[in-house]
Amino acid sequence: MFEKLEKRLILKGTIETVTPLHIGSGKSELDIEEADMPVIKDDQDKPYIPGSSLKGKARFEAERILRKEGYSVCNPPDVKSMCGSLVSDPSKFCLACRIFGTAGRVSVASKVKFRDAYPVGKVEQLIQRSGIAIDRQTGAVSSRALYSVEAVPAGVAFSFEVVAENLTDDELRILCAALRSVEHSAIGGASSRGFGKVKINIDTAVERSAKYYLGKENEKVYSGEDLKKWFAEKGCV
Numbered sequence: 001m002f003e004k005l006e007k008r009l010i011l012k013g014t015i016e017t018v019t020p021l022h023i024g025s026g027k028s029e030l031d032i033e034e035a036d037m038p039v040i041k042d043d044q045d046k047p048y049i050p051g052s053s054l055k056g057k058a059r060f061e062a063e064r065i066l067r068k069e070g071y072s073v074c075n076p077p078d079v080k081s082m083c084g085s086l087v088s089d090p091s092k093f094c095l096a097c098r099i100f101g102t103a104g105r106v107s108v109a110s111k112v113k114f115r116d117a118y119p120v121g122k123v124e125q126l127i128q129r130s131g132i133a134i135d136r137q138t139g140a141v142s143s144r145a146l147y148s149v150e151a152v153p154a155g156v157a158f159s160f161e162v163v164a165e166n167l168t169d170d171e172l173r174i175l176c177a178a179l180r181s182v183e184h185s186a187i188g189g190a191s192s193r194g195f196g197k198v199k200i201n202i203d204t205a206v207e208r209s210a211k212y213y214l215g216k217e218n219e220k221v222y223s224g225e226d227l228k229k230w231f232a233e234k235g236c237v
């Protein structure tokens, strides 16, 4: 499928930990089999938030909002139950697939890309929280009872950047709502213990068209009051 670059929107800001944040290497919930749970780190040993974690969570929240609003939404992550497998006409894909992409017989790339989020400053120290593992089946304290969870403390800011291409206003509105909902939910593991609450601050929006890349048009940059007004016009809260 050929695709035109109509417009590219870049939302930039920070994502700040309000409570400790634990993003492990792939597991989203506490796994009682694992005694020690480090946070994911880059090759310089700095903790970061993978873009894929942010995107996955944003998609999950978008799907919940869409369902509540009466839209029909397919059921990822099983490819067989996604629009790419179930719907032959891409124009009839559910809004979640149109924004975040789909897989199956037809695979369509996501219109939104979440960059990996790196700490803005220095992270002084990671924290360790210990807990007692309970066997979910029996409710008994497991034999490997004590475990420790590593986490980024509250108050750490990470860079935040989402790049969205050719979003309709409707799709942008859902993306904004999903980001708000991520804030009021949680990211990463141990959320039942209060981990993973974040604040997403978007301070700049940049709009670029194909003409911009040909040097024929300026980019549009919104920040401060302009950004608030622009968001309001788009139906973003």
Ligand SMILES: [Zn+2]
Pocket (backbone or CB within 6 Å): 073, 074, 075, 082, 083, 084, 093, 094, 095, 096, 097, 098, 102
């Ligand atoms: Zn779908």
